[in-house]
Amino acid sequence: MTIDDLNRILVACAGEADSGPLTEQRVDTTFEDLGYDSLARMETASRIADEFGLSIPDDQVMELRTPRDVLDLVNSLVRA
Amino acid sequence: MVTGIGLVAPNGVGLERFWQAVLDGRSGLAELTRFDASGYPCRIAGEVSGFDPAAHLPGRLLPQTDVSTQLALVAADWALQDAKIEPGTYTDYDMATVTSTATGGFDFTHREFDKLWSQGPRAVSVYESFAWFYAVNTGQISIRNQLRGPSTALVAEQAGGLDALGQACRTVRRGTPVVVSGGVDSALDPWGWVSQLAGGQVSRESDPSRAYLPFDADAAGYVPGEGGAILVVEDEDGARRRGAHQVYGELAGHAATFDPPPGSPRPPGLRRAAQAALADAGVRPEEVDLVLADGVGVAPLDRAEAEAITSLFGPRGVPVSAPKAFTGRLYAGAGPVDVATALLAIRDGVIPATGATARVPDEYRLDLVHGAPRPAPVSTVLVLARGRRGFNSALVVRRADA
Numbered sequence: 001m002t003i004d005d006l007n008r009i010l011v012a013c014a015g016e017a018d019s020g021p022l023t024e025q026r027v028d029t030t031f032e033d034l035g036y037d038s039l040a041r042m043e044t045a046s047r048i049a050d051e052f053g054l055s056i057p058d059d060q061v062m063e064l065r066t067p068r069d070v071l072d073l074v075n076s077l078v079r080a
Numbered sequence: 081m082v083t084g085i086g087l088v089a090p091n092g093v094g095l096e097r098f099w100q101a102v103l104d105g106r107s108g109l110a111e112l113t114r115f116d117a118s119g120y121p122c123r124i125a126g127e128v129s130g131f132d133p134a135a136h137l138p139g140r141l142l143p144q145t146d147v148s149t150q151l152a153l154v155a156a157d158w159a160l161q162d163a164k165i166e167p168g169t170y171t172d173y174d175m176a177t178v179t180s181t182a183t184g185g186f187d188f189t190h191r192e193f194d195k196l197w198s199q200g201p202r203a204v205s206v207y208e209s210f211a212w213f214y215a216v217n218t219g220q221i222s223i224r225n226q227l228r229g230p231s232t233a234l235v236a237e238q239a240g241g242l243d244a245l246g247q248a249c250r251t252v253r254r255g256t257p258v259v260v261s262g263g264v265d266s267a268l269d270p271w272g273w274v275s276q277l278a279g280g281q282v283s284r285e286s287d288p289s290r291a292y293l294p295f296d297a298d299a300a301g302y303v304p305g306e307g308g309a310i311l312v313v314e315d316e317d318g319a320r321r322r323g324a325h326q327v328y329g330e331l332a333g334h335a336a337t338f339d340p341p342p343g344s345p346r347p348p349g350l351r352r353a354a355q356a357a358l359a360d361a362g363v364r365p366e367e368v369d370l371v372l373a374d375g376v377g378v379a380p381l382d383r384a385e386a387e388a389i390t391s392l393f394g395p396r397g398v399p400v401s402a403p404k405a406f407t408g409r410l411y412a413g414a415g416p417v418d419v420a421t422a423l424l425a426i427r428d429g430v431i432p433a434t435g436a437t438a439r440v441p442d443e444y445r446l447d448l449v450h451g452a453p454r455p456a457p458v459s460t461v462l463v464l465a466r467g468r469r470g471f472n473s474a475l476v477v478r479r480a481d482a
Contacts, residue, residue, distance in 0.1 A: 013205075016139035035140055043206040050202055 001052065001074045003027060006067055009047050014040035027068045038062065048074060081319050081480060082328040084163025084312030085420050086155035088264070089407045090126030090305045094158070098417075099424050102432045103453050107406045109288040109303050114268045122282045124291040125268055126305025126408030144207035145220065146185030148306070152217040152264035153224060155310040159260060160225060162326075163312040169322050176229030176256045177221045178248045179310070180240030180263035182411035182467070185212040186272030193271075221260060221310070229256040237467025238374070239336065241308065241415030242475045246334030248313040257318035263412030264308030276304045279468060281378050289436050292409075294375030294402040295382050295448050296437040302377040305404075308413020309420045328423040332460075332478040333361025339470035349472045350374075351388040354462060357474035358392075365393050368476075369458045370431055372418045374466045375402025376409070385464070386444035395445035399456065402448075405435020415465045415473065422461035422477040430455050 007022035017034040019026070026034065031041055045061040048054070048070070054077045064070050085095050090108025092098030101108070111117075112125040133150035134142060136157065145153070156177070188211045195203040210216050215233035222231050230251055234243045241263030248261035267276060276282055283301035285291040292303040319327060335356030337349030358365060371389055376382065389400060403421055404414055425431055430453050437450045459479040466472050 011139070013143060014140060015143045018138060018140065035138075039144070039206050039209075040140070046202055046206070 001071055001078070003067065003071065006070060009051070010036070010044050013043040013047050022067055027071070028066050030065050052078060054078070081314050081316050081330055082311050082423060083314045083319050083324045083326060084159040085309060085328060085423070086158030086162060087309040087417060087420050088128055088131065088151050088155050088307040089410070089417060090128055090307060091406050093128060093131050095420060102403050102406055102421065103430065105433060105452070107288065107435060108305065109291060109408055111288065112268065112273070115270050117273065120273065120277070121284050122277050123286060124283060124288050124303050126303060127268060128307050143205070144211060146188035146211050148181060148183070148185060148264055148266040149211070149217050149220055151266060151307060152179065152310065153220055155262065155264060155308065156221045156225065156260055159310045159312045163314070164325055165258065165322065170258055172226045172228040174229060174256060175227040175258040175260070176231045176251055177218050177227045177260040178232050178234070178244045178251060179217040179221065179261065180234045180236070180244040180412035181214055181217055181265050182235065182237045182240055183265050183267040183272060184214050185216060186267035186275070187269040188212065190269045190271040217264060225260065227260060229259070236336070236471040236473065237469065238409060238411050238414055239465045239467035239471035239473035240412040242334065242463060242465045242473035243336050244412070245311065245313065245331055245416060245419060245475055246336065246473070249331050249334060252313055252315050257315040259313045260310060261313050262308060262310035262416035264310070265411035265413045266306035267304070268306055281376065283377065292377050292405050292435060293437045294373070294377045294405050294434055295386065295440050295444060295446060297439045297441050299377045299379055299382055303408040305408025305410045307407065307417070308410050309416035311416060311419065327480045329426050329480050330478045331419070331475060332363065333357045333359070333476040334474065335360055336471070336473045339472065348384055348388070349470070350385060350464065350466060351391055353472040353474040354388065354392055354464060357462065357476050361476035361478065363460055363476055363478070368393065368398055368460050368462050369456065370422070370425060370461045371398055371400045372422055372461060372463045373400050373402045374464045375404060375434065376466065383444065386446050390445050396447040398447065399431055399454065400446050400448050401431055402434045403432040405437060415463060415475070418463045418465070419475060419477055422463055425458045425461065426477070426479050429457050431458065
């Protein structure tokens with residue numbers, strides 16, 4: 001999964017961040033600072049799980065604080 | 081006091097555009113375009129057109145809101161801008177919001193149901209959890225504008241918008257200086273549409289200029305519309321202290337009643353609501369310059385409303401109008417739009433006409449303003465609303481210096 005994949009899914013689920021599309025520069029900015037609340041993260045995680053054929057438990061979703069956290073988790077699950 | 085108004089209606093997006101359309105006699109009723117309604121028995125609606133929510137709201141809010149909430153958020157933004165309350169004038173707990181919606185988020189929910197049935201439960205948006213909900217406009221307006229005072233949501237079909245404004249007045253009286261309040265509805269997706277048709281009172285007339293004729297001998301039901309109004313209701317001293325640049329007028333009294341059950345010998349509750357609202361305002365019937373009627377456009381209900389009005393004011397005792405004939409019935413949006421209309425009638429000294437209504441049965445004994453607006457000094461207006469299944473609400477609007 002790339003940052004562009006994540007941006008596409010985030011925007012589809014929860015709209016564009018106030019600061020514009022997600023880029024490499026903001027990969028370590030917290031979702032909270034990007035303007036995405038817990039529901040936005042849940043919605044995004046559920047769409048990712050569907051698209052990539054993964055299962056991400058809700059309590060694990062709440063631990064995903066930044067875009068990098070999501071990319072790392074998804075890519076490790078995809079490889080596994 | 082009302083110090084700001086935001087309004088979105090089928091015949092005008094924005095307060096002054098709506099008012100100009102009403103005075104020019106321009107209707108927002110037309111063939112439904114939101115979906116292909118050619119196979120439905122009713123096809124005329126009041127759609128808000130030329131309104132792009134993305135031009136007014138942040139991208140993040142769009143996937144989590146129904147069209148009705150988008151309209152409500154923008155109306156609230158415009159009301160607050162209109163009131164020109166400088167940041168820091170009030171604390172977040174000094175400001176509250178009270179709204180009403182009768183139908184909730186139909187269009188959003190319809191799309192989520194579609195996903196549920198075609199793609200399964202995992203495809204349903206997490207935002208469905210609140211996007212459908214009657215309190216969603218109160219919640220979203222509160223979050224967007226940091227209004228943390230005592231807020232609530234009221235549901236009473238078409239009567240709910242006036243009830244919300246009445247509750248806003250009580251909230252101000254209890255010490256919250258600013259309440260952002262009103263109502264907005266929209267349910268013009270296929271599911272929302274059939275739900276409205278199921279009520280049995282929607283007009284089957286296919287000519288938009290004949291479809292909704294309140295108090296006309298040819299009244300054939302009502303036309304549903306979308307939109308509404310959000311008002312800034314502000315404490316008089318607070319408005320004066322901050323030097324509010326405008327005061328549209330005062331919400332002077334409110335009352336709500338409920339009808340007796342069908343078959344009861346007791347009369348409907350509309351007259352009682354009107355009487356109690358006048359009493360709450362300390363206004364005698366002869367002081368009322370205009371009644372903005374509920375005007376549902378169904379003969380027995382028009383007759384019952386005419387009886388309620390004449391029993392209070394006497395035969396042809398007060399000018400009556402139902403400009404909602406230009407917008408369709410907006411459910412919870414209707415009362416607040418009528419209150420805005422009342423405030424502008426007071427400001428400009430003119431009573432707008434009842435849409436295309438032309439022939440009023442003599443038996444109604446109403447002085448119905450129709451055909452063209454009527455210039456007249458207006459200081460005190462009684463606004464009436466009835467909701468299906470027995471809700472009645474009445475609100476008295478008064479010139480600020482009266």
